Amino acid sequence: MGEAALASAGGHLHADHVRFAATFDDLCERARTGDWHELDEVWSGFTAEMERHLRFEEEQLIPMYARESPACRACAARLLADHAEFRRMLDLIGLEIQLKEVRAPTVQEFTALLHRHAEVEDRTLYPWAVRADLMVDTTTPGGD
Numbered sequence: 001m002g003e004a005a006l007a008s009a010g011g012h013l014h015a016d017h018v019r020f021a022a023t024f025d026d027l028c029e030r031a032r033t034g035d036w037h038e039l040d041e042v043w044s045g046f047t048a049e050m051e052r053h054l055r056f057e058e059e060q061l062i063p064m065y066a067r068e069s070p071a072c073r074a075c076a077a078r079l080l081a082d083h084a085e086f087r088r089m090l091d092l093i094g095l096e097i098q099l100k101e102v103r104a105p106t107v108q109e110f111t112a113l114l115h116r117h118a119e120v121e122d123r124t125l126y127p128w129a130v131r132a133d134l135m136v137d138t139t140t141p142g143g144d
Contacts, residue, residue, distance in 0.1 A: 016053045017118035031102040043097055047090050054083045075124050082117045
């Protein structure tokens, strides 16, 4: 991927985090009210968007970030471990949706991981990508 395309695509990553949190809250509300058919349809789109986001970071950002320093390498390893955990939890929640039995502890664990992971990326990976001209800063006014 060219640098301009990378910067353009990367500029959406922070916004993805905000959208994922809002969509997941909506999904939880649908589960709480028993709207299983609509939940299943929305879940498919949510998981596809999450996978796109994770894959972009894994293929375009994290490998370069890991080469920056031992601290970056350790952070990259943590981010990749989180990605693996996201995929495991997405599978688990998908199964719970199919069984019409989404469990509160699973939702709480996923939500906590989502927020913690976003905070780490917003504090480490994304600022590095902006400084390296690999990503447009969309987190501050006028940053695009």
